[in-house]
Amino acid sequence: MNPLVLQSDFGLDDGAVSAMQGVAVGVDPRLRIHDLTHNIPPYDIWEGSYRLAQVVSYWPEGTVFVSVVDPGVGSDRLSVVARTATGHLVVTPDNGTLTHLHAIFGITALRQIDETMNRRAGSEESYTFHGRDIYAFTGARLASGAIAFEDVGPEVPLERLVSLPLLEPELREGAVHGSIDVLDVRYGSLWTSIPRTLFARLGVRHGERVQLRVRHQGRVVHSAQMTFAPSFAAVELGESLIYVNSLDRMAVAINRGSYARAFDLGTGSSWEVALEPVRPAPSAASADAPAPSENRSRP
Template identity: 30%
Template sequence: METSGIITLTTDFGCEDVYVAVMKGVILGIHPGAKLVDITHGIRPGDIRQGARILEEAARFFPPGTIHLAVVDPGVGGARRPLLVCAGSSFLVGPDNGLFWPLIKAVREATVIHLTSHAYFLPEISRTFHGRDIFAPVAGHLACGVDPLELGTLVQDPVRLALPTVKRSEDALEGEVIRVDRFGNLITNIHHQDIRSLGCLPEAKITVGDHTIEGIRETYSSVPRGGMLALLGGSGFLEIAVNQGRASALGGGNGTSEGVPVRVSRPHAGPGDGISG
């Protein structure tokens, strides 16, 4: 598979410091024609799960041959391996800490390479900035057409990431809030295909924390301003929202946030019906 010349960047570096710009400078020094796209640099520091989810959500919309450079790396300088993964039509460059596991799991087979060829790194490798010294130069060389197999050795055991699963029964689904977006919408891990399998769209009953919502709407404006609703978001997952407000504020105190249980059931199902572990 040939690379497209597009390199995306996903990090927990934020935009206040020079780290992202330095990585881009390294890439452009190797491949001046690279097309650099920021997915986000707002991952919570060290939050591998959040980085993995956002990368998984975004990667499928990029052309075949895109290189996804991702650095959420609390183990930098330690025993974790630097990786290049060829997964489906994407290349993934970053740490072996589970960050790429959802994308690896989604394809029939993936080629996983432990990056060991120092000729494709910067001459001096720091203990604290592998994004600059290893991952950015590897992405740049890969975009120039370097054979992935020249970059290291094949491995078969990438780190797996434990993610919350949806429990299913005939009448109900149980999942949880996995992300709160900047609008305060609660993004769950319950996919529209899971809900369709219940055969109760759009009449499903949704329980999130102490709140119950009747029915799944099509738009935010389908309820009055300040009204709470459930809908299927652009990524295909169930969202809990407040029209022109923030669903994340409904829990009081620290607010409703990640990990809050979410239940989708047929209208006649009771709060504990039909769920097994």
């Protein structure tokens, strides 16, 4: 019996999430069912993809995730179960939701759900709520041990996995480049794709200044300088900072404010970010000082 973790863009204003939970309990009432989030913005596959990658490594091996952000429900997109290199299973439409999991952790196998076997009885003529009828049902069967991964359906070659475009972080021309992957939703911080280890190659220490530039669709839309700090407490109220977030990636924030809202910035591969050290200019005194004499008299 493994944990079952649900994610969707359904919200909690109606009974959709409860229906999914009810289907899972109907498979096995002993299941431990948990919620990742149901506040993914409607149809935002990118956000759903990132939130899976944000939490998967904190759950025990064998945990089954069901992620339903499915603007193409009823189309010819595949319903799949993915096995990750971390030993987790993810039940989801194959529409890009697995992008960040594959890029960060790796997906080792993919199977298409055989809906003739893995579908809630009586739902065969329903095509609009696969989250309840197929994904929650299949996820519960996997988590409870009623079926194994191999019983899901036929194997799908990994090269057929649908992925959203990602901007690979890199160091070039004295700056690290990446994208704004997602927002810290409640506080408005920008979480970038730039790993701390890549940023460290710039040699910037805590307390030093960093130049931030944000491009959207190739055009610079924001530029600012700020301090690289270990935490929000290291800067003044209302001051901006660069810091290392909980995923060991570089983030941008305002202490007690929303950086995204303040500057109207978004997320995704079209939002590029560059971080560059601000090196202090030589002082006038040092620039005007005479060169040391080479003809010094010895004592």
